[in-house]
Structure formats: structure tokens, C-alpha cells
Amino acid sequence: xxxxxxxxxxxxxxxxxxxxxxxxxxxxxxxxxxxxxxxxxxxxxxxxxxxxxxxxxxxxxxxxxxxxxxxxxxxxxxxxxxxxxxxxxxxxxxxxxxxxxxxxxxxxxxxxxxxxxxxxxxxxxxxxxxxxxxxxxxxxxxxxxxxxxxxxxxxxxxxxxxxxxxxxxxxxxxxxxxxxxxxxxxxxxxxxxxxxxxxxxxxxxxxxxxxxxxxxxxxxxxxxxxxxxxxxxxxxxxxxxxxxxxxxxxxxxxxxxxxxxxxxxxxxxxxxxxxxxxxxxxxxxxxxxxxxxxxxxxxxxxxxxxxxxxxxxxxxxxxxxxxxxxxxxxxxxxxxxxxxxxxxxxxxxxxxxxxxxxxxxxxxxxxxxxxxxxxxxxxxxxxxxxxxxxxxxxxxxxxxxxxxxxxxxxxxxxxxxxxxxxxxxxxxxxxxxxxxxxxxxxx
Numbered sequence: 001x002x003x004x005x006x007x008x009x010x011x012x013x014x015x016x017x018x019x020x021x022x023x024x025x026x027x028x029x030x031x032x033x034x035x036x037x038x039x040x041x042x043x044x045x046x047x048x049x050x051x052x053x054x055x056x057x058x059x060x061x062x063x064x065x066x067x068x069x070x071x072x073x074x075x076x077x078x079x080x081x082x083x084x085x086x087x088x089x090x091x092x093x094x095x096x097x098x099x100x101x102x103x104x105x106x107x108x109x110x111x112x113x114x115x116x117x118x119x120x121x122x123x124x125x126x127x128x129x130x131x132x133x134x135x136x137x138x139x140x141x142x143x144x145x146x147x148x149x150x151x152x153x154x155x156x157x158x159x160x161x162x163x164x165x166x167x168x169x170x171x172x173x174x175x176x177x178x179x180x181x182x183x184x185x186x187x188x189x190x191x192x193x194x195x196x197x198x199x200x201x202x203x204x205x206x207x208x209x210x211x212x213x214x215x216x217x218x219x220x221x222x223x224x225x226x227x228x229x230x231x232x233x234x235x236x237x238x239x240x241x242x243x244x245x246x247x248x249x250x251x252x253x254x255x256x257x258x259x260x261x262x263x264x265x266x267x268x269x270x271x272x273x274x275x276x277x278x279x280x281x282x283x284x285x286x287x288x289x290x291x292x293x294x295x296x297x298x299x300x301x302x303x304x305x306x307x308x309x310x311x312x313x314x315x316x317x318x319x320x321x322x323x324x325x326x327x328x329x330x331x332x333x334x335x336x337x338x339x340x341x342x343x344x345x346x347x348x349x350x351x352x353x354x355x356x357x358x359x360x361x362x363x364x365x366x367x368x369x370x371x372x373x374x375x376x377x378x379x380x381x382x383x384x385x386x387x388x389x390x391x392x393x394x395x396x397x398x399x400x401x402x403x404x405x406x407x408x409x410x411x412x413x414x415x416x417x418x419x420x421x422x423x424x425x426x427x428x429x430x431x432x433x434x435x436x437x438x439x440x441x442x443x
Contacts, residue, residue: 079112083121087338087362090125091355095132098125099151106156117339119157124342126158130165131347137169140209145169176202176210183218195222196252203290253293260295263288267299271306276313279306308349315350318343319357326361334365 082104090101102125108118133148146169152162179201186195199218202210267285270278283306289299322340325333338361344354 079108079114079118082108083114083118084366086121090121090128091359093128095129095148095151098129099153101125102156102158103153106153117335120339121342122156123158124345126152126156126161127345130162131345133165133169138208140213142169142173172206176205176207176214179205180210180214180218184221187218187222192222200290256290256293257295260289260293260299264295264299264302267302271302276310279310279313282306283310311349315344315348315354319350319354322354322357322361326357326364329364331365331368334361334368337361338365 086101086105089097089104092098102122105118105121108115112118129152130149133145136148137145146166149162149166152159179198183195183198186192186198195218199215199222202215202218205211263285267282270285271282272278283303286299286303286306289295318340322337325340326337328334338358341354341358341361344350
């Protein structure tokens with residue numbers, strides 16, 4: 001008897017060992033190695049963005065240290081990075097570093113929350129540049145003072161302040177030069193009293209170089225006229241002139257010493273009050289003591305002492321407020337404390353103390369930010385390690401397929417799909433219950 005040829009079997013739902021019906025498309029027979037490859041690709045696609053994000057956070061948020069700080073801040077769009085690096089530069093207190101700090105912090109965007117702080121720091125650092133220029137001006141170098149003031153970047157708002165300061169220096173210098181020329185003219189005409197009166201104007205012009213070095217030069221020039229005493233032995237007229245000059249100088253010195261002694265005593269009495277107003281009045285009185293008198297050096301020493309006392313009285317509450325803010329220990333409070341301490345500018349009596357405190361608070365801010373950033377990176381790492389691998393869109397998971405033919409003693413129960421007749425096993429020609437038709441038996 002010839003075996004009944006088996007018909008092509010349609011795809012039907014199969015009952016898996018777990019009791020779940022599943023479709024069995026042809027792709028289900030793909031090798032397991034291929035499926036695992038798809039899974040690894042999906043996992044890589046998930047982890048790569050996380051890794052890139054971690055690197056980006058580390059590069060953008062971690063605050064760089066010098067000398068790399070300048071280059072990183074120039075290429076970064078982070079306002080906090082620019083402010084941080086600018087403050088490091090400005091702490092060097094050189095003209096060039098202050099200029100670079102101003103340039104860097106001026107790049108903070110107008111809508112950045114740190115822009116207000118940036119403007120305050122630009123104003124502060126501009127004043128520090130001008131103070132360095134003032135030191136050169138007082139030492140007698142107008143050209144160097146001008147060059148320093150011009151180091152303020154011209155594109156910042158405070159450049160107008162620098163220009164105004166340059167004009168002020170030039171006006172003082174021109175006035176001093178005019179006084180000096182007038183004194184020389186009076187000496188040439190042997191107008192001794194007029195020469196001394198004009199020379200005293202240099203003491204109040206507002207420049208230490210003209211009040212000391214140039215004033216001394218004029219006094220030496222004036223006193224050199226005493227050489228006329230040598231010719232007095234040969235000319236009665238010259239002797240009279242020489243003697244008159246000596247008498248005039250001695251009289252002037254005596255009167256000036258008496259006046260300056262009274263002024264210094266008054267200044268010391270005023271300073272005993274101890275208030276800022278008392279100390280300022282004492283300084284004003286002591287500044288009237290003229291150079292060349294025995295009281296001058298003592299007056300200058302007292303002026304310096306009283307000025308430092310004034311600055312300490314004014315700045316101590318500010319430094320105390322800064323310390324109170326810093327005790328709160330969070331980033332925002334520490335930055336506010338740094339801003340407060342920065343108001344105590346270079347040259348003031350508490351500047352070094354304030355600068356040391358600000359450096360310590362700035363380091364605390366740096367450490368807190370590092371901790372925050374490390375925690376962010378740890379969270380990203382945890383997200384990467386706990387994220388399940390993505391399921392590939394194609395192919396679907398592997399479903400076990402039952403053999404197409406089994407022994408008769410172990411039939412496979414199947415449920416018919418809708419309007420789809422069940423297929424007979426290829427090796428069994430017997431009809432099963434429920435069949436709609438049974439093929440004719442062959443003899």
C-alpha cells in the first residue's frame with residue numbers, strides 16, 4: 001500500500017510546554033548567536049549615550065586648574081567656569097592678569113545668573129588696575145601710570161573710569177609743572193619769599209613725587225642762592241642780598257616749625273575720639289604739616305596709622321558678615337561670602353586677611369562642586385549598570401517549535417485555528433475525532 005502523500009502543512013498556533021500558544025514565523029529559526037548579537041547592539045546603543053553624557057558632564061562641570069584654566073574657560077560656555085578661572089587670575093594682582101580676568105568674565109552672557117556678579121568683579125578689578133597705576137603716578141611716572149590704566153579693556157563699561165583717571169593724573173601733573181616753573185622764575189629774580197610761597201603749593205597738589213622729590217629740588221635751588229654770600233665779601237650789595245635770604249629762610253623755618261607743632265598736637269587730640277569722623281579730622285590736620293619740618297616724618301607715620309584704623313573700622317563689619325554667610329556651608333552662601341570679602345580691596349588694612357578668607361571659601365566651593373559632580377557621575381554610572389538591555393525590534397524572541405511528526409503513541413494535541421483545519425501527522429493516516437472528512441481507506 002502506497003503511503004498517502006503528505007500535504008504541505010499550514011502554519012498553526014503551537015502549544016508550548018508552558019501552555020502558551022505562539023506564532024512560529026520563519027524567522028524564529030534564526031540562530032541563537034544572531035539573536036544575541038542583536039541584543040548586544042541594543043545594549044551598546046543604550047550605553048554609548050550614557051558614557052558620552054558622563055564624559056561631557058566631567059569635562060564641562062569639573063572646575064579646571066591653572067594653567068589649563070584659561071584655555072578651558074575660553075572655550076567653555078559655562079558662566080561658573082569663567083568666573084572661577086577669572087577669580088584665580090585676578091588673585092595674582094598683576095596688571096596683565098587683572099586685564100585677562102576682566103576679558104574672561106566679560107564673556108559671561110547677559111542672561112546668565114552670574115552676570116551681575118561679573119559686573120561687580122569687573123568694577124572691582126578695574127579699580128585695582130587703577131590703583132596700580134596710581135602707585136606709578138605717585139612715584140613720579142605719569143607715562144607708566146597711563147599705560148597701566150589703558151590696560152583696562154576698552155570694550156568694558158569701566159573703560160570710561162580709566163579714561164577719567166588718566167585725565168585727572170594729567171591735570172595734576174600739568175598743575176605741578178606750572179608751579180615748578182613759577183618757583184624757578186621767582187628764584188631767578190631773587191624773589192625769595194615769593195619763591196618759597198609758590199614752592200609750598202607743591203605740597204598740596206596731590207602727588208607724592210612733586211611734594212617730596214621736586215619740592216626738595218626747589219628748596220635746594222633756593223638755598224643754593226646762599227652762594228651769593230661768597231661774593232658778599234667782594235660786593236656790599238651781594239652781602240646784603242645773601243644775608244637777607246638767610247634771615248628770611250631762618251624766620252620761615254621757625255614760624256613753620258611752630259605752626260606744624262600746633263597742627264600735630266591738634267591732630268593727636270582729635271584722634272583720641274577713636275571714631276571714624278575723629279580719625280578723618282586728625283588725618284586732615286596732620287596733612288597740613290609741611291615737608292622739610294621736624295614734625296613731618298612723625299605726621300606721616302601718624303597719618304598711616306590713623307588711615308589703617310579707619311579702614312579696619314569700616315571693613316571689619318563687612319568681613320564679619322562674610323564669615324557669618326560662610327558658616328552656612330552651602331555653595332550659594334559661600335559665594336556670597338566671597339563677594340562680600342572681595343569688597344575689601346587691595347591696599348586696605350584688612351585686604352590680606354579678607355583675601356586669605358576668600359581663598360579658603362573658594363576652595364570649599366570647589367570641593368562642594370566636585371562632590372556634586374561626582375554624585376552626578378555616580379548616578380549616571382548606576383543608571384548605565386541597572387538599565388535592562390533593549391529588546392530588538394526584529395527578530396522576535398526564539399520560540400521552541402514542536403516536531404512536525406511524532407509517533408502515534410504520543411500524539412500532540414492541537415487546537416484548530418479559526419477556519420483552519422488541523423493537519424494530520426505525516427506518518428499517520430488514521431482519522432482523528434472531530435475531523436470533518438476522512439480520506440478513503442486504500443486496500
